[in-house]
Amino acid sequence: MKSQTRSLFAVGVAVGVLGLGSGATTAQTRGAAATPPIENGPAADYPMVIGDPYVVDGITYTPVDTLNYDHVGYATLDESGASGVTGAHRILPLPSYVEVTALDTGRTILVRLERRGPMRGDRLIALSGAAMAQLGAGEGAAIRMRRVNPPEAHRAELRAGREAPPRMDTPGGLLEVLRRRLPEQGAAALGDPRQATISGTVPTPDAIATLDPNEQAAASPEMEDTEKGDPATIAKDEPARPELTMAVEGGPARAPVMVPISPDGNYVVQLGAFSVRANAEKMARQVQGSIVTSDRLAVVRVGPFASRGQAEQALAKLRGRGYKEALILSLE
Missing domain, CATH: 2.40.40.10 (RlpA-like domain)
Incomplete structure (x- = not known):
């Protein structure tokens, strides 16, 4: 009788041990199933390969x-x-x-x-x-x-x-x-000319030496970086009124557009959006404009104007001075 009891006890222990082992294996299997395959996990993006010419x-x-x-x-x-x-x-x-x-x-x-x-x-x-x-x-x-x-x-x-x-x-x-x-x-x-070109070549030292790091291609009407943002839609999520109600410090005594502005006006003329604020400030000084910020872009505007007719007069004068991408925006 004691022999049978010992046998049954031994069998029970063995079954329990096997059961525990089976449970652990199942848990591990579930964990493995929940883990993304290595080829689709974040590690698949590394190392990045550059390679030879x-x-x-x-x-x-x-x-x-x-x-x-x-x-x-x-x-x-x-x-x-x-x-x-x-x-x-x-x-x-x-x-x-x-x-x-x-x-x-x-x-x-x-x-x-x-x-x-x-x-x-x-x-x-x-x-x-x-x-x-x-x-x-x-x-x-x-x-x-x-x-x-x-x-x-x-x-x-x-x-x-x-x-x-x-x-x-x-x-x-x-x-x-x-x-x-x-x-x-x-x-x-589209970017800074100091970036690698399509061929993967690097600009010559002489070309780099002629570039002022504080002057990017957008400091004048002929040199724009407005591809950084769309002038027609940049105002969607930005404040309705300019950050600077007066012209940027250092600009001409009178606005070159010679059209009176109105603090309560609902129309502005937008000239460009710049990734480098210094370039925006330079243009704003040239046109006695103001600057608003949209995302990481500095946007140059002239106005506000009391009526759309006044905004159109300003637009015509600005385009005549070479700001071909200028356009009218409503602040309403």
Whole structure:
């Protein structure tokens, strides 16, 4: 009897131990299932590969890790049969993330760069079939491509082969500016000329020496950086009244537009949006204007004016002085 009891006890202990082992294994399995596969996790974005220079169509391309890459050019369909919303680029690190905008519609999508290419010199980026479909574009489509740092949730969608949430469409006013910067073939940089060009080459020391770090291309009507923001829509989320009710200090004694302003007026003439405030202040002094801030942009305006007719007079005078992108905005 005692022998049977010992046997039963031993069996019970063994079953209990096996049960505990089974439970632990199940918990571990559940934990593993809840963890994203390594190929789709954040670690899949590292390390970024830059690589050595190489030649396409007789041109040497030098991969470079530049954060402010922003170009207009043309897209081509990636003939490699790549899946997901992905792209190929000649110089940016792999992987990296870019926003691609169709310049005919303004539709903007997020793309993960995973390959080198395109292997023809007159195209800026090669897009997978899924990326082309999401963009609603075809072979040779005019596009803007700029490097971005998207949220991890959006990166994860692309790593998993799915589309990231749609980006905000680019407004019409900015599209017009971008289309004017588009070359007939190849690509053109939109940012600071000290950034790497499409070929991945670096400006010469002599060219860099001629650039004043406090003067960017937007300090005058002929040199604009208004592609940083759309003058027609920049006022959407900003204060209704200028931060500076009077002209910027140091400006001319009388406003060059020679149209009286009214503190309670509902119309202003907007001249440009600048990523460097010093450039905005320079323009504001030239036109006896004021500055408002929208996001990280400094926006130059003249006014307010009591009536739209007065704003139109000011607009005509300003455009006559060379401020071709000036436009009227209502503060109502």
